Amino acid sequence: MQVQANGIPIEVEDSGGPGPAVLLVMGLGMQLIAWPDTLVRELAQAGYRVIRHDNRDVGLSRIFSDARMPNLVWAMLCQRLGLRVRAPYLLDDMAQDALGVLDALGVPQAHVVGVSMGGMIAQRMALAAPQRLLSLTSVMSTSGARGLPGPTRAVARAMLRRPDVDDRQAVLAHSVKFFQLIGGPGFVVPEDELRARVAAALGRAYHPRGVLRQLLAIMADDTRAALLARIATPTLVIHGREDPLVPLAGGEDTARRIAGARLQVIDGMGHDLPAALVPRLLPLLLAHFEGHSRSSPAA
Incomplete structure (x- = not known):
């Protein structure tokens, strides 16, 4: 279903469970x-209301096709020189989208779990509206310092x-590789399964310029x-020891900068969320949620 969030249409899936809400925020593209x-199902079976959404510019949410075409070469040069990178919108805006999803669904507070770019958005949510987060979980993400x-040379x-x-x-073949x-x-996905996942995503929606934005x-x-350092939300940082896209140092730095944050490193984990990882991930999430479902930080 679609909701109006932060003034734009955002595609949402809501399990509608009776317990505390868990907002899952996905990464780049x-x-x-x-x-x-299996993760969504197990969280719902544990009694949580599981909410997922397509971030802006991907999936079935608002696509900013009227925005200028990104010049990544120029942006990379500006970033390397310490100059300001101009973007059609910011992670702050995407955080407001996510908060708007909670508003649209009438959810006053939620456990927020973000992976990769989603972890960055979740961090921005905790900075913008700490009273809305029961807890924060940042997975295979970074502080951005x-x-x-x-990334490794091969990944770059x-x-x-x-x-x-x-x-x-060609996009399908490249994405699988x-x-x-x-x-x-430690969590290798069979190629046929991976190909099916990528094909399903391409069949549902395909907006490559949105990914660049x-x-x-x-x-x-x-x-x-x-x-x-301003974040007071109870925080769990989860990172793979073998992450070649966002190296472990990014997770370590995130945990170091957030007071009281707990870092959990998973051996054999890279930069993916295969079903085989769920038995390792789920207990960490449930323990974190259960410890912080009745309290929230002050505004």
């Missing part, structure tokens, strides 16, 4: 269907060698690291 079905290590090369966006078969590259050695929003978010 990923749709709400990227959350493992300057000087942290970036793969990101730059994007195929023709109009050739769906990319997910194989960033996946963890989201990437610009990440690059433009250069003040978040200095602000993380």
Whole structure:
């Protein structure tokens, strides 16, 4: 279903459970269907109201097709020189979208779980509206601080060698290889399963320029690291030891900057959420939620 959130249409899936709400915020270019079905089902069976949404510019939510075409080369140069990166919208806006989803559903507070870019959005939510978060979980994400290590060379090369966006078969093949590259050695997804996941996402919605605009929003978010010390929301940081896209240092720095944050490192985990990871991830989430379902930080 679609709701009006922060003044734009946002696609939402809501389990409607009776317990505390859990808002799941997905990462760069990923749709709400990227959350493992088993994770969503197990959270719902544990009594939580599980809410997922497509971020702006992906999936079935508002696509900003009228925005200018991103110039990533120029943005990367500005970022390297410490100059301001201009973006059509910011992670702050995406955080307001997520808060708007909660407003539209009548949810006063929620446990917020974000992966990758979603972790950055969740951090922005905790900064903008701490009274709305029962807890914060930042998964395979980063503080965004300057000087942290970036992707491995192989991953960086793969990101730059994007195929023709109009050739769906080439996009499918490239995406499968990319997910194989960033996946963890301890949670390898069979190629046929991975191909089916990518094909389902491409069949549901395909907005490659929207992904680039989201990437610009990440690059433009250069003040978040200095602000993380303000977060009082109970925070869990989960990161894979073998993450080749957002190295472990990003998670470590996030946990270091947020007072009281707990860091959980998972051996064999890369930068993916395969179903095989759910048995490791779910107990961490449930323990974190159960410890903080009755209290919220002061505004």
